[in-house]
């Protein structure tokens with residue numbers, strides 16, 4: 001393998017196996033630091049700053065992915081992954097076809113127009129695209145925080161019915177210290193509960 005050239009700014013790298021929130025099966029979720037889209041009402045404000053996490057070489061991230069067993073797929077979440085397009089292209093090309101790949105982007109898929117952007121977008125099996133729009137909060141469809149967003153199935157590799165309603169997941173979690181946190185794509189009523197109970201929102 002050639003020497004790694006790019007660095008990635010990541011808030012976290014997690015292994016998700018108990019929820020379909022970020023895609024089916026056991027998967028690596030890469031939480032990108034940095035987002036200039038800045039949708040009003042975004043629940044991931046802590047990821048907006050590029051320095052909110054740590055810097056890793058693409059090789060370090062690749063080795064982390066390889067060190068995990070039985071991984072089916074990789075999901076890029078944010079933050080805005082396309083703001084680190086070159087480094088992610090390098091990483092995903094290193095990973096090859098052994099994992100399925102899902103992208104969560106706040107841009108529209110039509111915004112990816114240059115040669116390099118098209119190569120990047122072509123690496124994903126499923127692309128969830130579009131900004132979060134507060135007035136369109138909540139969707140019954142999986143992966144969507146607001147109803148304007150779209151899910152583009154580019155390859156049919158991932159066996160998931162994207163048109164099936166009521167697949168959306170919102171998790172209320174009790175942490176070890178007894179505090180409560182919420183994970184996922186909240187609806188209006190969930191945000192009211194958060195406000196009432198002062199629950200911390202998570203990624």
Ligand code: SF4
Pocket residue numbers: 035036037038039042043044045047078079080105106107131132
């Ligand atoms: S694109 Fe995503 S991370 Fe960026 S502001 Fe919008 S909802 Fe938040």
